[in-house]
Amino acid sequence: MTATSPFPESLLAEAAQVLEDCRARGLKLVTAESCTGGLIAGLLTEIAGSSDVLDRGYVTYSNAAKTECLGVPAAMIDSHGAVSRQVAAAMAEGALKQSHADIAIAVTGIAGPGGGTAQKPVGLVHLAVHRRGHVTRHHEYRFGDIGRTAVRMATIREALAVLAPLVAMT
Numbered sequence: 437m438t439a440t441s442p443f444p445e446s447l448l449a450e451a452a453q454v455l456e457d458c459r460a461r462g463l464k465l466v467t468a469e470s471c472t473g474g475l476i477a478g479l480l481t482e483i484a485g486s487s488d489v490l491d492r493g494y495v496t497y498s499n500a501a502k503t504e505c506l507g508v509p510a511a512m513i514d515s516h517g518a519v520s521r522q523v524a525a526a527m528a529e530g531a532l533k534q535s536h537a538d539i540a541i542a543v544t545g546i547a548g549p550g551g552g553t554a555q556k557p558v559g560l561v562h563l564a565v566h567r568r569g570h571v572t573r574h575h576e577y578r579f580g581d582i583g584r585t586a587v588r589m590a591t592i593r594e595a596l597a598v599l600a601p602l603v604a605m606t
Contacts, residue, residue, distance in 0.1 A: 441482050447589075450596040451479050457603045458489045458539075465599075466537035467493040468506055468527040470518065471545035471561060472588050476595050491537040496527065506530030517556065519544050524562035525572045532566050539567045539602055541595055545577075547587040557581070561591050565602050573602070 441448060458465060467477045467490075477493030480486050494505050499518050502508040507530040508523055516522045527542035545561030552558035559579035566572040575598055579590045 443479050443482055447479060447592060447596070448482060450593075450600075452483050454596055454599050454603060455480060455483055455486055455489045457600070461603065463489070463539055463603060464491040464535075464537040465489055466491050466531045466535040466540045468531035468540060468542035469493065469495050470497055470502070470527075470543060471547045472543050472591050472595075473497065475588055475592055476541065476543070479592055479596075491535045494531055494534075502527060506534065519546055519556050519560060519562060521562050521564075521574050521576065524564035525566070525574055528564040528566040528572055532568065539565065539599070541565050541599055543591055543595060545587065545591060547584045548581055549584060552581070559587050561587065561594075563591065563594060563598060565598050567602050567605060570602075570605065573598070 469476055474495040480490050496502045496505050499513050503510050506527050508526040512522055524542050524544050528540040532540040542564045546552050546558050548558035558581040561577045563575045564572055577594055579587050
């Protein structure tokens with residue numbers, strides 16, 4: 437962390453690189469976040485000048501917000517649960533539809549300390565990215581019960597790692 441930022445220098449450097457790569461290609465980003473509560477957008481906006489790349493960010497913590505803001509079907513949430521591959525993908529696709537962005541990243545998960553089950557344990561995170569004109573990509577992580585903050589920070593790191601090659605696509 438720097439004296440002026442709550443984020444570690446390594447994350448700030450990665451975020452700055454993603455923003456620069458987007459800027460060089462004329463791409464805009466949108467975030468749709470549940471378990472990270474807006475931290476991905478917060479990290480990106482920690483970088484001066486990010487407004488020319490980050491179109492908007494959604495914090496859709498409740499199921500109703502996922503449905504109302506992003507168009508995730510309530511029946512999908514009822515059927516698969518809010519923490520699922522299907523909902524993460526629908527969040528990314530919905531965020532892209534509701535924005536002027538070219539690339540969406542969405543996360544939903546169980547940061548803990550409670551809320552986990554045998555099928556969906558604490559530390560389970562579903563991350564989806566969607567670039568206009570391309571197929572939605574899904575990634576599942578099982579970070580384990582490493583603590584709420586650690587799960588959220590690990591999710592942010594993975595989000596940046598997933599965004600980088602998507603930005604570089606032609």
